[in-house]
Amino acid sequence: MQHEPESPRSLARDDVAKVARLALLDLADSELDRFTPQLAAVLDRAADLEQINTEGVPPTPHPYTLNNVFRPDVVEDFSDIRDEVMAAAPASEDGMFMVPPALGEEP
Amino acid sequence: MSQPNSHETVTGIVEAVGSGERSAIDVLEAHLEAITERDEEINAFNHVMADQARADAEAVDRSVAAGEAPGTLAGVPVALKDNMCTRGVPTTCSSKILNGWKPPYNATVVERLRAAGAIIVGKTNLDEFAMGSSTENSAFGPTRNPLDTTRVPGGSSGGSSASVAAGFAPVALGSDTGGSIRQPAALCGVVGTKPTYGAVSRYGLMAFASSLDQIGPFTRGVADNALVMSAIAGHDPRDSTSIPEAFPDVMSGINDGVEGIRVGVLAEMTGGLDGFEPEVLARTNEAADALAGAGAKVETVSVPSTVAGLSAYYVIAPAEASSNLARYDGVRFGLRHDGANTAAMMTATRTAGFGDEVKRRIMLGTYALAAGYWDAFYGKAQRVRTVMIREFEQIYADYDVLLAPSSPCVAFPFGAKADPLTMYLNDVCTIPSNLTGHPATSVPFGTGADDLPVGVQVLAPMLGEAVMFRVAKALEELSP
Numbered sequence: 001m002q003h004e005p006e007s008p009r010s011l012a013r014d015d016v017a018k019v020a021r022l023a024l025l026d027l028a029d030s031e032l033d034r035f036t037p038q039l040a041a042v043l044d045r046a047a048d049l050e051q052i053n054t055e056g057v058p059p060t061p062h063p064y065t066l067n068n069v070f071r072p073d074v075v076e077d078f079s080d081i082r083d084e085v086m087a088a089a090p091a092s093e094d095g096m097f098m099v100p101p102a103l104g105e106e107p
Numbered sequence: 108m109s110q111p112n113s114h115e116t117v118t119g120i121v122e123a124v125g126s127g128e129r130s131a132i133d134v135l136e137a138h139l140e141a142i143t144e145r146d147e148e149i150n151a152f153n154h155v156m157a158d159q160a161r162a163d164a165e166a167v168d169r170s171v172a173a174g175e176a177p178g179t180l181a182g183v184p185v186a187l188k189d190n191m192c193t194r195g196v197p198t199t200c201s202s203k204i205l206n207g208w209k210p211p212y213n214a215t216v217v218e219r220l221r222a223a224g225a226i227i228v229g230k231t232n233l234d235e236f237a238m239g240s241s242t243e244n245s246a247f248g249p250t251r252n253p254l255d256t257t258r259v260p261g262g263s264s265g266g267s268s269a270s271v272a273a274g275f276a277p278v279a280l281g282s283d284t285g286g287s288i289r290q291p292a293a294l295c296g297v298v299g300t301k302p303t304y305g306a307v308s309r310y311g312l313m314a315f316a317s318s319l320d321q322i323g324p325f326t327r328g329v330a331d332n333a334l335v336m337s338a339i340a341g342h343d344p345r346d347s348t349s350i351p352e353a354f355p356d357v358m359s360g361i362n363d364g365v366e367g368i369r370v371g372v373l374a375e376m377t378g379g380l381d382g383f384e385p386e387v388l389a390r391t392n393e394a395a396d397a398l399a400g401a402g403a404k405v406e407t408v409s410v411p412s413t414v415a416g417l418s419a420y421y422v423i424a425p426a427e428a429s430s431n432l433a434r435y436d437g438v439r440f441g442l443r444h445d446g447a448n449t450a451a452m453m454t455a456t457r458t459a460g461f462g463d464e465v466k467r468r469i470m471l472g473t474y475a476l477a478a479g480y481w482d483a484f485y486g487k488a489q490r491v492r493t494v495m496i497r498e499f500e501q502i503y504a505d506y507d508v509l510l511a512p513s514s515p516c517v518a519f520p521f522g523a524k525a526d527p528l529t530m531y532l533n534d535v536c537t538i539p540s541n542l543t544g545h546p547a548t549s550v551p552f553g554t555g556a557d558d559l560p561v562g563v564q565v566l567a568p569m570l571g572e573a574v575m576f577r578v579a580k581a582l583e584e585l586s587p
Contacts (some may be wrong), residue, residue: 052494
């Protein structure tokens, strides 16, 4: 695939580092070196999307046209699985999920 | 090499168990024995549910003895891809991030199988989160192809295809986002179906790419495949993408043959293509000739946008995955690695829990959805998807089904496609049906290089499963 160097499709190492941060992934330098050309190759190949004329064509987010799906607003009892749900949590207390501080850091 | 239990058909088991001629526990033990003998080598299962399966089989036998209606899958052992939730039974997606997690609920397909009298024998290996085409991306080691253990079984549902090919279960369920049922079916020499999008409930299927994912069956034969589809399909109010239309009757006309059926052979996938093995193209063209010989009207047709299908898929699927996999953050279930604050904990958990391929897809998707690139990648891919749906719908005005290979190659050796893009190219035959939402099934049709099986796909329009299975059944009978 031929691209100008400044083409937004030419994925650089910094781009990969940035998306990794956005996706809450911590990549080692060696991983950045390895992933960058791999991801760039996939995105470069995606240039062939341009072969297809899509002028005036609406996007398809979903293969089947569905409108909103409603059900009666009836309360269902899930109390029988509450303990199973909480037992699967890495940390919980009094039926609540426990996490480290969301703001600041653990003292 | 003949595999154990290979004479067993689903209909045969159901008849024998339903009439009391044979017990469900006897059928189950024969399959558990095959698993004990060979799964250490094959690695098809992440988890074998022997105790629960025995209890379920005994319950089926008791209900038959009591004169109750035995169910359309009475006593049939079924292997489930390990991305479908089973209450109280580990469900891992072959990922370290879910190692040890036991879901608090069953997927709808699990409930439907059990209601039909099926016996769930275990959870099968897959490429982590169904991302891959070889089952080499599993955190628990690859599955080996039972037909040649130096080769992959395909993927991502490789544990499911291998379990049917090895005689571990006459039925397995897989999920197909870009070919993950049809390609492994082809590589293992079994039948695999991706039904119409929305035909089978995805409640309890761990989401990969929600606008593409579908659950479907693996079996040795076409009629058995249609029978399993009939048991698992149908509207489910717990899945908002479940379609309201009734699933068609796929059984009554399955033996009607192909006289007068209009078959289009997809030009974009049957010409002298790069990367396609010549034997695969030859078998596909022979399948078309065989159908013509049996009375079908066969012509070559073109769906030009399919050339961009792979690129559209590898933008759309990672974009949806990057969003769906945001839920694996160490808060409510699964793995947690400690961090000084919530964000650090989430980052440490995801970094330790996800394998390389999952990280690549998440990053691709995050990039494709990023401000500035959204329209060039995701928006464009979604528009190409519309073009493709329109082209296929136009073709289906004149043709009942379409024919294409299921994979460009037969089962390949481990490590042969280590470069991600090279692996992605293997999905080129199967991706269009996921983008359009249309059904397609892969049927074994002869062999290719090294005497390994070749799969041919029958593609049909929305809810066209009846004609799809009818043509597939004819191909099965015409196969060399």
